[in-house]
Amino acid sequence: MSENKLVKAITEKGKNLEAEMSFFDHLETLRWHLIRSAIAILIFTGVAFWYYDFIYNEIIMGPFKPSFWTYRMLCHFNLGCITHINGEIINTEVAGQFMLQLNSSILIGIIISVPYILWEIWRFVKPALLDKEKKAANGFVFYASMLFIIGILFGYYIIAPESISFLAGYTVSDSIHNQFTVSSYLSMVATITLIIGLVFELPILIYILASIGILSGTFMRRTRRYATIILLIVGAIISPSPDFFTTLISTVPLFVLYEVGIVVASRVEKRRAKKHEELMTS
Numbered sequence: 001m002s003e004n005k006l007v008k009a010i011t012e013k014g015k016n017l018e019a020e021m022s023f024f025d026h027l028e029t030l031r032w033h034l035i036r037s038a039i040a041i042l043i044f045t046g047v048a049f050w051y052y053d054f055i056y057n058e059i060i061m062g063p064f065k066p067s068f069w070t071y072r073m074l075c076h077f078n079l080g081c082i083t084h085i086n087g088e089i090i091n092t093e094v095a096g097q098f099m100l101q102l103n104s105s106i107l108i109g110i111i112i113s114v115p116y117i118l119w120e121i122w123r124f125v126k127p128a129l130l131d132k133e134k135k136a137a138n139g140f141v142f143y144a145s146m147l148f149i150i151g152i153l154f155g156y157y158i159i160a161p162e163s164i165s166f167l168a169g170y171t172v173s174d175s176i177h178n179q180f181t182v183s184s185y186l187s188m189v190a191t192i193t194l195i196i197g198l199v200f201e202l203p204i205l206i207y208i209l210a211s212i213g214i215l216s217g218t219f220m221r222r223t224r225r226y227a228t229i230i231l232l233i234v235g236a237i238i239s240p241s242p243d244f245f246t247t248l249i250s251t252v253p254l255f256v257l258y259e260v261g262i263v264v265a266s267r268v269e270k271r272r273a274k275k276h277e278e279l280m281t282s
Contacts (some may be wrong), residue, residue, distance in 0.1 A: 069157065
Protein backbone atom coordinates (compact mmCIF):
# COMPACT_ATOMS: atom_id res chain seq x y z
CA MET A 1 0.00 0.00 0.00
CA SER A 2 2.78 2.39 0.99
CA GLU A 3 4.70 1.40 -2.16
CA ASN A 4 1.70 2.39 -4.33
CA LYS A 5 1.52 5.73 -2.54
CA LEU A 6 5.23 6.26 -3.14
CA VAL A 7 4.91 5.50 -6.86
CA LYS A 8 1.89 7.81 -7.11
CA ALA A 9 3.75 10.61 -5.31
CA ILE A 10 6.74 10.26 -7.61
CA THR A 11 4.46 10.28 -10.67
CA GLU A 12 2.63 13.40 -9.47
CA LYS A 13 5.94 15.10 -8.69
CA GLY A 14 7.15 14.28 -12.21
CA LYS A 15 4.02 15.74 -13.76
CA ASN A 16 4.32 18.91 -11.69
CA LEU A 17 7.99 19.28 -12.57
CA GLU A 18 7.21 18.77 -16.28
CA ALA A 19 4.44 21.38 -16.17
CA GLU A 20 6.74 23.79 -14.31
CA MET A 21 9.51 23.32 -16.86
CA SER A 22 7.03 23.81 -19.69
CA PHE A 23 5.83 27.08 -18.09
CA PHE A 24 9.38 28.43 -17.79
CA ASP A 25 10.14 27.29 -21.35
CA HIS A 26 7.18 29.39 -22.54
CA LEU A 27 8.45 32.36 -20.52
CA GLU A 28 11.88 31.99 -22.11
CA THR A 29 10.34 31.83 -25.58
CA LEU A 30 8.21 34.91 -24.86
CA ARG A 31 11.27 36.75 -23.57
CA TRP A 32 13.08 36.27 -26.87
CA HIS A 33 10.04 37.40 -28.87
CA LEU A 34 9.94 40.56 -26.75
CA ILE A 35 13.68 41.12 -27.14
CA ARG A 36 13.49 40.83 -30.94
CA SER A 37 10.51 43.21 -30.99
CA ALA A 38 12.45 45.72 -28.85
CA ILE A 39 15.46 45.45 -31.16
CA ALA A 40 13.24 46.17 -34.19
CA ILE A 41 11.83 49.26 -32.43
CA LEU A 42 15.37 50.45 -31.57
CA ILE A 43 16.56 50.00 -35.17
CA PHE A 44 13.64 51.93 -36.67
CA THR A 45 13.93 54.57 -33.94
CA GLY A 46 17.60 55.03 -34.87
CA VAL A 47 16.72 55.40 -38.56
CA ALA A 48 14.03 57.97 -37.73
CA PHE A 49 16.46 59.88 -35.47
CA TRP A 50 19.09 59.94 -38.25
CA TYR A 51 16.68 61.24 -40.91
CA TYR A 52 14.91 63.60 -38.56
CA ASP A 53 15.10 66.71 -40.75
CA PHE A 54 12.82 65.12 -43.33
CA ILE A 55 10.57 63.58 -40.66
CA TYR A 56 10.10 66.87 -38.81
CA ASN A 57 9.59 69.14 -41.84
CA GLU A 58 7.53 66.82 -44.02
CA ILE A 59 5.72 64.46 -41.62
CA ILE A 60 5.37 66.04 -38.18
CA MET A 61 4.80 69.60 -39.40
CA GLY A 62 2.90 68.52 -42.53
CA PRO A 63 -0.62 69.07 -41.10
CA PHE A 64 0.44 72.54 -39.90
CA LYS A 65 1.26 73.73 -43.43
CA PRO A 66 -1.38 75.12 -45.86
CA SER A 67 0.43 73.20 -48.63
CA PHE A 68 -0.41 69.85 -46.97
CA TRP A 69 -2.00 67.27 -49.30
CA THR A 70 -5.33 67.25 -47.43
CA TYR A 71 -5.76 71.03 -47.64
CA ARG A 72 -4.88 71.02 -51.34
CA MET A 73 -7.47 68.29 -52.04
CA LEU A 74 -10.17 70.17 -50.10
CA CYS A 75 -9.44 73.28 -52.14
CA HIS A 76 -9.36 71.29 -55.38
CA PHE A 77 -12.86 69.92 -54.77
CA ASN A 78 -14.17 73.31 -53.58
CA LEU A 79 -14.67 72.11 -49.99
CA GLY A 80 -12.80 75.04 -48.49
CA CYS A 81 -9.34 76.42 -49.17
CA ILE A 82 -7.02 76.78 -46.19
CA THR A 83 -4.32 79.34 -46.93
CA HIS A 84 -3.15 79.99 -43.37
CA ILE A 85 -2.95 78.10 -40.07
CA ASN A 86 -3.65 80.53 -37.27
CA GLY A 87 -0.89 79.79 -34.81
CA GLU A 88 2.79 79.52 -34.06
CA ILE A 89 4.78 76.54 -32.77
CA ILE A 90 7.06 77.43 -29.86
CA ASN A 91 9.31 75.66 -27.37
CA THR A 92 9.20 76.62 -23.67
CA GLU A 93 11.53 74.02 -22.18
CA VAL A 94 15.33 73.80 -22.16
CA ALA A 95 15.35 70.19 -23.38
CA GLY A 96 12.13 70.58 -25.35
CA GLN A 97 13.57 70.26 -28.86
CA PHE A 98 15.79 67.33 -27.95
CA MET A 99 12.85 65.53 -26.31
CA LEU A 100 10.75 66.30 -29.38
CA GLN A 101 13.28 64.55 -31.62
CA LEU A 102 13.70 61.63 -29.22
CA ASN A 103 9.99 61.06 -28.47
CA SER A 104 8.83 61.41 -32.06
CA SER A 105 11.63 59.10 -33.27
CA ILE A 106 10.53 56.45 -30.74
CA LEU A 107 6.90 56.90 -31.77
CA ILE A 108 7.71 56.47 -35.44
CA GLY A 109 9.93 53.50 -34.62
CA ILE A 110 7.01 51.81 -32.81
CA ILE A 111 4.55 52.52 -35.64
CA ILE A 112 6.88 51.14 -38.32
CA SER A 113 7.64 48.09 -36.15
CA VAL A 114 3.97 47.13 -35.64
CA PRO A 115 3.85 44.58 -38.52
CA TYR A 116 6.99 42.89 -37.20
CA ILE A 117 5.67 42.94 -33.59
CA LEU A 118 2.42 41.33 -34.80
CA TRP A 119 4.49 38.68 -36.60
CA GLU A 120 6.39 37.93 -33.37
CA ILE A 121 3.08 37.64 -31.49
CA TRP A 122 1.80 35.22 -34.15
CA ARG A 123 4.98 33.13 -33.91
CA PHE A 124 4.52 32.86 -30.13
CA VAL A 125 0.83 31.93 -30.27
CA LYS A 126 0.92 29.68 -33.35
CA PRO A 127 2.47 26.53 -31.73
CA ALA A 128 -0.40 26.40 -29.20
CA LEU A 129 -3.10 26.35 -31.90
CA LEU A 130 -4.66 23.33 -33.54
CA ASP A 131 -4.32 22.85 -37.30
CA LYS A 132 -7.87 24.09 -37.91
CA GLU A 133 -7.26 27.13 -35.71
CA LYS A 134 -4.00 27.90 -37.53
CA LYS A 135 -5.83 27.70 -40.84
CA ALA A 136 -8.66 29.92 -39.57
CA ALA A 137 -6.21 32.52 -38.24
CA ASN A 138 -4.05 32.44 -41.36
CA GLY A 139 -3.37 35.95 -42.58
CA PHE A 140 -3.67 37.50 -39.10
CA VAL A 141 -0.42 39.46 -39.43
CA PHE A 142 -1.29 40.74 -42.91
CA TYR A 143 -4.84 41.86 -42.12
CA ALA A 144 -4.00 43.35 -38.71
CA SER A 145 -1.03 45.25 -40.19
CA MET A 146 -3.05 46.44 -43.18
CA LEU A 147 -5.91 47.71 -40.98
CA PHE A 148 -3.47 49.48 -38.64
CA ILE A 149 -1.63 51.18 -41.51
CA ILE A 150 -4.90 52.29 -43.16
CA GLY A 151 -6.06 53.66 -39.79
CA ILE A 152 -2.77 55.53 -39.29
CA LEU A 153 -3.00 57.09 -42.77
CA PHE A 154 -6.66 58.00 -42.26
CA GLY A 155 -5.92 59.61 -38.90
CA TYR A 156 -2.88 61.48 -40.23
CA TYR A 157 -4.30 62.70 -43.55
CA ILE A 158 -7.97 63.22 -42.62
CA ILE A 159 -8.65 63.60 -38.89
CA ALA A 160 -5.43 65.33 -37.73
CA PRO A 161 -5.38 68.18 -40.30
CA GLU A 162 -9.12 68.81 -39.88
CA SER A 163 -8.69 68.97 -36.11
CA ILE A 164 -5.63 71.24 -36.30
CA SER A 165 -7.17 73.66 -38.82
CA PHE A 166 -10.36 73.94 -36.73
CA LEU A 167 -8.72 74.30 -33.31
CA ALA A 168 -6.02 76.68 -34.57
CA GLY A 169 -8.67 78.82 -36.26
CA TYR A 170 -10.99 78.85 -33.25
CA THR A 171 -10.66 82.14 -31.39
CA VAL A 172 -12.54 83.59 -28.43
CA SER A 173 -11.06 87.06 -28.88
CA ASP A 174 -8.79 88.80 -31.40
CA SER A 175 -6.61 89.88 -28.48
CA ILE A 176 -5.58 86.27 -27.86
CA HIS A 177 -2.79 84.98 -30.12
CA ASN A 178 -2.34 81.25 -30.61
CA GLN A 179 1.05 79.91 -29.64
CA PHE A 180 1.27 76.14 -29.28
CA THR A 181 4.08 74.34 -27.51
CA VAL A 182 5.77 71.80 -29.73
CA SER A 183 5.06 69.01 -27.18
CA SER A 184 1.35 69.88 -27.21
CA TYR A 185 1.24 69.82 -31.02
CA LEU A 186 3.12 66.51 -31.27
CA SER A 187 0.93 64.96 -28.55
CA MET A 188 -2.23 65.91 -30.43
CA VAL A 189 -1.08 64.58 -33.82
CA ALA A 190 0.32 61.39 -32.28
CA THR A 191 -2.75 60.72 -30.14
CA ILE A 192 -5.21 61.19 -33.00
CA THR A 193 -3.14 59.09 -35.40
CA LEU A 194 -2.57 56.21 -32.98
CA ILE A 195 -6.18 56.14 -31.73
CA ILE A 196 -7.53 55.91 -35.29
CA GLY A 197 -4.96 53.21 -36.08
CA LEU A 198 -6.17 51.17 -33.10
CA VAL A 199 -9.86 51.81 -33.90
CA PHE A 200 -9.30 50.31 -37.36
CA GLU A 201 -8.37 47.04 -35.62
CA LEU A 202 -12.06 46.61 -34.74
CA PRO A 203 -12.64 43.69 -37.17
CA ILE A 204 -9.69 41.81 -35.62
CA LEU A 205 -11.08 42.38 -32.12
CA ILE A 206 -14.52 41.21 -33.28
CA TYR A 207 -12.96 38.08 -34.80
CA ILE A 208 -11.22 37.23 -31.49
CA LEU A 209 -14.37 37.84 -29.43
CA ALA A 210 -16.48 35.80 -31.87
CA SER A 211 -13.94 32.95 -31.81
CA ILE A 212 -14.20 32.60 -28.04
CA GLY A 213 -17.99 32.86 -28.13
CA ILE A 214 -18.44 36.31 -26.54
CA LEU A 215 -19.78 38.00 -29.68
CA SER A 216 -21.85 36.85 -32.65
CA GLY A 217 -23.04 38.25 -35.96
CA THR A 218 -26.65 37.79 -34.87
CA PHE A 219 -26.11 39.91 -31.75
CA MET A 220 -24.33 42.63 -33.74
CA ARG A 221 -27.18 42.82 -36.26
CA ARG A 222 -29.76 42.98 -33.48
CA THR A 223 -27.94 45.84 -31.73
CA ARG A 224 -27.03 47.77 -34.90
CA ARG A 225 -29.26 50.75 -33.99
CA TYR A 226 -27.53 51.17 -30.63
CA ALA A 227 -24.13 50.74 -32.26
CA THR A 228 -25.06 53.49 -34.75
CA ILE A 229 -25.59 55.98 -31.92
CA ILE A 230 -22.32 54.99 -30.25
CA LEU A 231 -20.39 55.27 -33.53
CA LEU A 232 -21.86 58.73 -34.19
CA ILE A 233 -20.73 59.86 -30.74
CA VAL A 234 -17.24 58.41 -31.31
CA GLY A 235 -17.07 60.08 -34.73
CA ALA A 236 -18.01 63.42 -33.20
CA ILE A 237 -15.38 63.02 -30.46
CA ILE A 238 -12.48 62.17 -32.76
CA SER A 239 -13.46 65.04 -35.08
CA PRO A 240 -13.67 68.24 -33.01
CA SER A 241 -14.85 70.29 -36.00
CA PRO A 242 -18.60 71.12 -35.77
CA ASP A 243 -18.84 70.86 -39.55
CA PHE A 244 -21.26 68.02 -40.41
CA PHE A 245 -19.22 67.01 -43.49
CA THR A 246 -16.06 66.54 -41.41
CA THR A 247 -17.96 64.55 -38.77
CA LEU A 248 -19.46 62.40 -41.53
CA ILE A 249 -15.99 61.69 -42.96
CA SER A 250 -14.89 60.53 -39.50
CA THR A 251 -17.98 58.39 -38.91
CA VAL A 252 -18.38 56.56 -42.25
CA PRO A 253 -15.22 54.40 -41.81
CA LEU A 254 -16.50 53.36 -38.35
CA PHE A 255 -19.77 52.14 -39.89
CA VAL A 256 -17.82 50.28 -42.59
CA LEU A 257 -15.64 48.62 -39.93
CA TYR A 258 -18.74 47.62 -37.96
CA GLU A 259 -20.36 46.06 -41.03
CA VAL A 260 -17.13 44.22 -41.84
CA GLY A 261 -17.13 43.02 -38.22
CA ILE A 262 -20.66 41.64 -38.68
CA VAL A 263 -19.51 39.63 -41.71
CA VAL A 264 -16.47 38.33 -39.80
CA ALA A 265 -18.51 37.41 -36.71
CA SER A 266 -21.17 35.68 -38.85
CA ARG A 267 -18.57 33.50 -40.55
CA VAL A 268 -17.05 32.54 -37.22
CA GLU A 269 -20.55 31.81 -35.87
CA LYS A 270 -21.33 29.52 -38.82
CA ARG A 271 -18.02 27.73 -38.38
CA ARG A 272 -18.69 27.20 -34.67
CA ALA A 273 -22.20 25.90 -35.40
CA LYS A 274 -20.84 23.49 -38.02
CA LYS A 275 -18.20 22.25 -35.57
CA HIS A 276 -20.86 21.71 -32.90
CA GLU A 277 -23.05 19.80 -35.36
CA GLU A 278 -20.16 17.54 -36.38
CA LEU A 279 -19.41 16.88 -32.71
CA MET A 280 -23.02 15.96 -31.95
CA THR A 281 -23.32 13.59 -34.93
CA SER A 282 -19.98 11.85 -34.33
